[in-house]
Amino acid sequence: MTESGAPSTNGKRPRRRAMAAVAVLAAVIVLAAGFLINEYRSPAGEPVAATQGAPSPGLGSPVPTLSAPGSAAPSSSVPSSSAKAPQASLGKTTLDAAGGFPGPGNTGVPSGTQLSAYSGPCTVTRNGFEVTGKIINCDPFMIRAQGVVIRKSLVKGTLTTTEATEFSFTLEDSEVSAGMWQGPAVLSTNMTIRRSNIHGGATAVTCAANCDIRDSWLHGQLIPDNVDWHLGGFLANDTGDGGRSNVTLIHNTIACDAKSNNSGGGCSGNINLFADFGPVSGVTIRNNLLGANPDISYCLYGGATAGKAHTSGVRDIVVEDNVFQRGRNGKCGGYGPVTSFNSGLPGNRWKNNTWQDDGKPVAPAN
Template sequence: MAVIGFVAAAFGVVTQSFAGTAGAAEQAVSLWSDADVPGTVDVDDAQPVELGTRFRADRGGDVTGVRFYKSAANTGPHTGSLWEEDGTLLATVTFGGETASGWQNATFAAPVTIAADRFYVVSYHTTAGHYSADNNGFAQARDAGPLHAPASTPERPNGLYRYGSGGFPTSTWAATNYWVDVTFVPSAVTTPSASPSPSVSPPPTGGAFPDAGNTGVPDGVQLTPYTGSCSFRTDNQVIDGKIVDCADILVYARNVTFRNSVLNRAVMTNAADASVSVVDSEVRAGATTWAGVGGSNLTVLRSEITGGQHSVRCDGNCLVQDSYLHDQFNDPDSAFGYHNNAFLTNGGSGMVVRHNTLWCSPPDNAIGGGCTADLALFGDFAPVENVTVEDNYLHATPGGFCGSFGYNPGKAFGDNPTGVVVRGNVFGRGANGRCGGVGPTTSFLGTGAGNEWAANTWDDGGAVDPQ
């Protein structure tokens, strides 16, 4: 583990203002200024290591380079990198012309455009160790104008490291700030147009299936931070046009609605009569075994759900429509291999999954983890009853099947799924021509009361029959 045996320095939330003029060129900003100095400049650790900071920006713009604070013994060489939150490398640069110590700067060969309110990681690699670091530096968030480095949590840690020759840093220790920074030029401020009313906002038209371009927060919505309680206990509460950064988002009340918002945590109903709607929003559940949206009494409309072990997990009474469910989380370093699905129920009734793009995308890993299906109906804890799956696109998946439809006699309640209607869905063939690793479908009981299979096709034509 990185950084032990040095003085802990707790940082509060620090805010800097950077004024911008509409239409004017913006100046580069960073999380720390040149006057900021670590509490511990040199950690006596000579191992090669990659060190990083997780961050987001309120506005889109260009990341132009990487900064880090250098001790005199941290002789390098040094390389800087920018990553997507999933570990995709966006850019790298070698530092040159360094001073003996203090802040060092390197500029990418070309700026990297990033989106507003999405998390990224900036990092640098040192072959000599002797990095700067402060325990508990990310016990609270660091906010500097349009840039934000979130407080470290188990589900979204900050203050990241990886020993060795380099690569995406994912380990963390004591919410440590390793003093890695970014240079960012925000886009010019524009006056947002009026937000469309979700009640009249049309679903995707022309037969197109949902994707990142026609789900989520509508264009023109101006987002502001949500500052209320993360335990939602007021019936009929509406959260509109907000960025919700909570350790957990737990709904105890009836008819709570998140609209035109970005939710940077998983959402769960946490009482028998609780209900939640996620409308024209983006749920970025991140690295958690929670579902992106989970529980009973769920409504998801025109929204994009990423992260979480499953995108949506329904225990009963759910409507998921016109939404894009993809990029679930599976930890390859966990002690066991767990399974992913875009939509999952372990038993229940009263579910409608209509006109979505369902894509379970994590690859299989060496410990048995990976996708089960895009959509999985399992009678583990209750019978599967009255489930309608229609007009969806089931994307080719590395899992065994694209759809599993409830008939699993080996499960406690899996021998008699009823009212399972599967119609008008399109199955992507994928590279192997089968949609899933084994085939497109499994576990549909044609003789079950009220069960129906109709007009399900391949994306290149031809009928898909239940297996």
């Protein structure tokens, strides 16, 4: 069974005109048009054109300001390893081999895709079920089947499987907007994610076991005042499948970009490996951009945090070729770029991780 939408070739973005005499009018037109395009809403579920990777207004997904190489200060809203930000276009911006990182221009629903209302079940139980080009108003969108595919769609809610099962899904060229709640936007087992824009919730993605995430943008966590929530970009703190995490994070932009609130709640780290409920192991973290935020503790927790119940079983964590932003304080996080990575554990490897601005090495720390 499939839910499909038809592609469009006329989803053009508005452009500002640099004419001083009409500056105010032009700004009003651009803002109004951008709002209408990015809302992803239409009466009676009629198709609307999507703009590549742009968070829907009102869903609380701020675009993080990330620094370009050679500058410690933020210079662009587009996370990129190139000083030149990706240009807006009708089609998807290709993720180039030179190291351009995922962001609003190359993740999420491709520009020009026609989205229409999803009318299928909010709990999927049919193996091989596919959804394409839909606005999915399900919270949660629950996967209780194998081989489910969500493609070129907007999920307005959480997307989840059940831990320690064989249920599985693939999320491609899509956006998940979870809104504000004390949990992850996407979880928990047997997931494959490609070129997707994931925001909302307290954590963008939580993985219990068997998660392969590439070319995606994890960001935009949400927290209200008067609560002590712990936020993150990616979290692995449990295990399935014989005690191994089996996590692959390759070529993503991962940022916990929320500010701390009035109760001390806020971001722990961008990537959080904690041996709370099982020994985190079998993790590959390669060629990712880790966004700076002085309100997070560290940009990376490496699995060997003292006092955790299963730290003794942590092993086979490979962290290589990643790029750390320095941010305003020059340390990526409030205390530093990394903690709790033990190079002496079996199979652990730290190699060629660098600062974005000058290419100098980032050393592991435990």
